[in-house]
Structures are given as C-alpha cells and as structure tokens.
Amino acid sequence: MKKLAFTFYCLMSLCATNIAFAQGPPRGGTPALMDLASAKSLTEATMAAAKAANANVAISIVDANGDLVYFERMDGAISMAVTSSQGKARAAILFGMPTKVAADAATAGTPLRAKITPSGAGNFAIAVQQGGLPIIKDGKIIGGIGVGGSSPGNDESFAQKALDGLK
Secondary structure (H helix, E strand, C coil): CCCHHHHHHHHHHHHHHHHHHCCCCCCCCCCCCCCCHHHHHHHHHHHHHHHHHCCEEEEEEEECCCCEEEEEEECCCCCCHHHHHHHHHHHHHHHHHCCCHHHHHHHHHHCCCCCCCCCCCCCCCCCCCCCCEEEEEEEEEEEEEEEEEECHHHHHHHHHHHHCCCC
C-alpha cells in the first residue's frame, strides 16, 4: 500500500510540474527580437522572388526559440510545403547555418552542433533540407526563414533574396 501511495504521489508531482511549465513563462527564455513587421517584410520579399520565378511556395518565419512568428502559403503551393517550410526554418536556427550546409554535413557523416532551446509552445519537427536560412542581426541569430514548395535550390534562393533586402 505504501508503494502504491508513493507511486501515486510521484505521478501527481510530475503532472503538477508539467502543468506549471505549461502555464508559466516560456521555457526557452525571451524570444529573440524577431518582430512581426520584419517577418511580414521578409515574407513579402520571398513571395515576390517566388512569383518572379513562377513558383508557388509556403514561407515560415520563426523566432530564435523556433516559435512561429509569421506564415504564408501562396495559392497553388503543395500541402507538404507548409510543414516543410516550418521545419526548414527551425532547422536553420537549431544548427545556426543554412539547412543545405547541415544536410551536406549530415550526408557526409560530419558531426553537427545544435543549440536546443525548448519551446514553450510544444514539440516541432525539423527538416534538414535546403531552403532554410538563419536570420542574423548584429551577429546573433534572431530567427529563421524556411521556404518549401519549389525545388530545394529555388527555396533557398527565394529566402536568400529576402534576407539580402533586410536592413
């Protein structure tokens, strides 16, 4: 009976801890400086580059914690582009490099370092495929941009054109 009571106590303590985390401040700390206006601007520039190439893509902008700041799916973009773009943006911040570089390193068997910041919003998939780039401001990663729905090379090119215009 004491063993059952102890097990019940441990289980309830674990549940209370998870509830406290869910209701408290973000576990990953303060989201780093990716504001909505910048995210929208990057998305518009990415869409312009995609339209110029006659491509239909999905664009995701995440903050440094991997939380989605802004998302847009162009008409005609395939459904898989939604999760692909979000996964690429998160992989870019996780590894702190373009997702093509991370994918090439993984394919070659080269160890990668990752900065893991638990998101207060839940668990998310990452996509280590070309098309995700970190957003860097003053030497710090403030977010990531992921593009999905075209060829991987085009996805990255559209994101890079948007970042080139970021001031």
